[in-house]
Amino acid sequence: MRILRGLFAGLRGRAQGGARADRLAARTACNPIVASGCTGRRPAAARLAALLACAALAGCAARGPGGYVLDTSLSSRGQSSRVQFIVLHYTAGSLERSLHVLSHGQVGAHYVVTDEQPPRLLRMVDESRSAWHAGESAWRGYTWLNSSSIGVEIVNPGWTRGPDGAMRWHPYPDWQIDAVIALVRDLAERHGVKPENIVGHSDIAPRRKMDPGPLFPWKRLADAGLGRWYDETLAARYLAQFQAEGLPEIGWFQQHLARIGYDVPQSGVADDATQAALAAFQLHYRPRDFSGLPDAETAALLAAMP
Numbered sequence: 001m002r003i004l005r006g007l008f009a010g011l012r013g014r015a016q017g018g019a020r021a022d023r024l025a026a027r028t029a030c031n032p033i034v035a036s037g038c039t040g041r042r043p044a045a046a047r048l049a050a051l052l053a054c055a056a057l058a059g060c061a062a063r064g065p066g067g068y069v070l071d072t073s074l075s076s077r078g079q080s081s082r083v084q085f086i087v088l089h090y091t092a093g094s095l096e097r098s099l100h101v102l103s104h105g106q107v108g109a110h111y112v113v114t115d116e117q118p119p120r121l122l123r124m125v126d127e128s129r130s131a132w133h134a135g136e137s138a139w140r141g142y143t144w145l146n147s148s149s150i151g152v153e154i155v156n157p158g159w160t161r162g163p164d165g166a167m168r169w170h171p172y173p174d175w176q177i178d179a180v181i182a183l184v185r186d187l188a189e190r191h192g193v194k195p196e197n198i199v200g201h202s203d204i205a206p207r208r209k210m211d212p213g214p215l216f217p218w219k220r221l222a223d224a225g226l227g228r229w230y231d232e233t234l235a236a237r238y239l240a241q242f243q244a245e246g247l248p249e250i251g252w253f254q255q256h257l258a259r260i261g262y263d264v265p266q267s268g269v270a271d272d273a274t275q276a277a278l279a280a281f282q283l284h285y286r287p288r289d290f291s292g293l294p295d296a297e298t299a300a301l302l303a304a305m306p
């Protein structure tokens with residue numbers, strides 16, 4: 001009771017303070033269920049004290065769909081967005097086909113950037129929920145990134161076979177990339193996504209995926225302040241060094257790929273997983289040649305990555 005009286009005195013003292021009194025009145029008024037539930041049969045002054053104390057502690061409450069009273073007056077400081085990664089994809093299909101698959105199939109995306117001019121931005125999954133876009137994936141020690149990422153699908157055919165049977169990659173128009181940049185900037189700012197965590201599907205699933213492909217302009221995004229890029233002066237210096245002195249061991253490549261975020265074994269052996277990770281790195285930073293074989297330029301770019 002002494003505590004309640006103390007609270008009452010404190011509340012009364014604060015209630016004399018103008019704006020705070022209005023807030024207190026609002027809190028009391030909006031919480032009749034919780035407040036009346038904790039007063040009980042007590043003398044009038046004590047009931048009022050308890051009512052105000054309960055109201056101040058419990059704040060606003062509302063009945064949720066489950067029928068229970070939910071009090072949202074307090075929030076924990078220990079929290080952050082669940083979104084740590086932004087993953088970019090191409091849909092590998094026409095607009096019509098892409099939207100059909102993303103709305104009827106087993107895959108999903110938070111956002112779709114269409115190939116119309118001007119492009120439309122569709123949100124197909126709420127940001128608070130997981131979209132099934134990443135699948136089996138890993139980046140910087142995190143795995144299965146559906147639950148910790150936002151997936152952005154860009155309508156683009158990916159690659160098709162030309163008349164000569166060769167793979168032909170389809171470019172991204174500038175106006176579509178402008179829309180991607182605006183969207184990714186907003187997402188990164190709102191969720192506090194670090195530059196190194198803005199990645200392609202090929203980065204997080206190098207053995208399965210190649211999207212958004214070698215024609216995706218990562219450098220344009222980096223110039224817009226989105227994503228990580230290497231120090232170009234440093235890269236030129238390293239290139240001269242590796243050309244003069246020869247390539248490092250495969251274990252050196254594996255160490256740098258892992259430092260950057262790729263899921264790659266530290267075996268010292270040039271296995272399939274290492275080649276796939278090297279190819280993914282090349283797709284992102286040196287798309288002219290993404291064979292997955294180590295070379296002096298790839299070594300220079302790896303060493304010059306922050």
Ligand SMILES: [Zn+2]
Binds near residue numbers: 088090133
């Ligand atoms: Zn993808």
